[in-house]
Amino acid sequence: MFDRSSIRIDGSIGSRVSSFTERHHRRVQQSRNKLYLHRLSRATSLVHQRPPLLNAKTLSGFDVLHEDARIFLERTNANVRLLLNLSKIKRTRGTIDFVEGPPVVPQSALPQMLHRVDLVQRHNLLLGRRLMRIHERKRGAVQRKRSSWQSQTSSLKCPSVMTNRSSLADSEVFKKYIGWDLDMPEENFELMRLLRPRIVLHFGLMDGRPLGQVVVQLYTEAAPLVVLQFVRTCLAQRSHEFAVRRIFPRLWVEGYLLSSCKNSRGEASSLSYRDPMEFDTRVVSHARFGCVLSCAKEFCVHGFPGGAINFSISFKPLPVAMGQRVGFGRVIRGDKVIEAMEAHGTKNGKISRPLLITHCEML
Numbered sequence: 346m347f348d349r350s351s352i353r354i355d356g357s358i359g360s361r362v363s364s365f366t367e368r369h370h371r372r373v374q375q376s377r378n379k380l381y382l383h384r385l386s387r388a389t390s391l392v393h394q395r396p397p398l399l400n401a402k403t404l405s406g407f408d409v410l411h412e413d414a415r416i417f418l419e420r421t422n423a424n425v426r427l428l429l430n431l432s433k434i435k436r437t438r439g440t441i442d443f444v445e446g447p448p449v450v451p452q453s454a455l456p457q458m459l460h461r462v463d464l465v466q467r468h469n470l471l472l473g474r475r476l477m478r479i480h481e482r483k484r485g486a487v488q489r490k491r492s493s494w495q496s497q498t499s500s501l502k503c504p505s506v507m508t509n510r511s512s513l514a515d516s517e518v519f520k521k522y523i524g525w526d527l528d529m530p531e532e533n534f535e536l537m538r539l540l541r542p543r544i545v546l547h548f549g550l551m552d553g554r555p556l557g558q559v560v561v562q563l564y565t566e567a568a569p570l571v572v573l574q575f576v577r578t579c580l581a582q583r584s585h586e587f588a589v590r591r592i593f594p595r596l597w598v599e600g601y602l603l604s605s606c607k608n609s610r611g612e613a614s615s616l617s618y619r620d621p622m623e624f625d626t627r628v629v630s631h632a633r634f635g636c637v638l639s640c641a642k643e644f645c646v647h648g649f650p651g652g653a654i655n656f657s658i659s660f661k662p663l664p665v666a667m668g669q670r671v672g673f674g675r676v677i678r679g680d681k682v683i684e685a686m687e688a689h690g691t692k693n694g695k696i697s698r699p700l701l702i703t704h705c706e707m708l
Contacts (some may be wrong), residue, residue: 559679567628592690629672639673
């Protein structure tokens with residue numbers, strides 16, 4: 346058996362062990378000091394990182410301010426109710442009734458005013474576009490008239506206003522009446538009213554907005570029965586018998602006139618517009634003039650269907666209509682109103698905004 350006491354330990358070996366242990370403890374102590382200094386250099390306080398946990402509402406008195414605001418609003422509402430009750434007592438002459446009814450909801454006119462402003466702006470935009478179109482078309486019409494005046498001959502001239510009897514004798518249209526015993530007025534004024542009557546048509550929108558008035562000069566020798574019906578209607582001021590039917594842009598506006606069975610005096614009339622009638626297509630030239638009041642030649646040959654006179658007012662000169670339509674009138678004043686009506690038409694003729702003739706009369 347091994348005996349540890351039998352082994353001798355010298356003094357030199359023991360001193361070496363003790364010195365090694367001391368050096369080891371010294372190194373550990375130095376490393377601990379370095380670690381402590383390192384941690385101490387990086388140490389921070391929690392006070393610098395987080396705000397202090399203080400009840401700001403309690404210390405600053407914010408809850409008191411909120412309570413004061415609530416009390417102020419309650420007092421204001423009470424004063425308002427008191428004033429309302431006083432006004433009610435004054436209005437009812439002393440009858441006291443403090444029973445609160447439904448809350449009064451104030452009504453503001455601001456939404457309606459804004460809506461009206463929007464409508465006015467839209468109408469202004471439409472009016473501006475319409476004026477631009479009228480300006481462009483007027484410029485083009487002036488150029489077309491200048492070119493047509495140079496190309497037209499004197500045989501295509503159409504007398505606009507009859508001033509004397511010599512113009513009646515010089516016109517080729519009246520040569521067919523030579524040999525007829527016609528009782529013509531002797532005075533020049535009566536002759537003009539018979540052969541060149543003038544009517545006034547007032548156009549407007551369905552909502553009551555007026556577009557303007559149009560003065561139309563009629564030519565009796567072109568279609569005597571049709572002109573007679575127009576004159577009778579305007580003398581009696583029966584504007585409800587006129588109607589605007591369709592509008593074709595850059596072509597014409599169509600309408601019809603209901604033929605009444607009575608004349609301007611209220612007497613029964615024996616005229617029938619369903620039968621063939623006299624007409625002459627040479628009176629008004631469609632190739633030279635715009636804003637011509639005309640009807641289809643077929644209606645004059647076979648009669649108007651239903652007894653209603655279908656007519657149209659052209660927007661520009663129409664050489665294609667020569668010989669196909671009978672022109673019995675021409676707009677001599679208010680052509681801009683006719684051009685403005687063109688903006689309310691569509692390609693298929695449907696009217697975007699309803700138009701009507703509000704009034705008619707004779708000049």
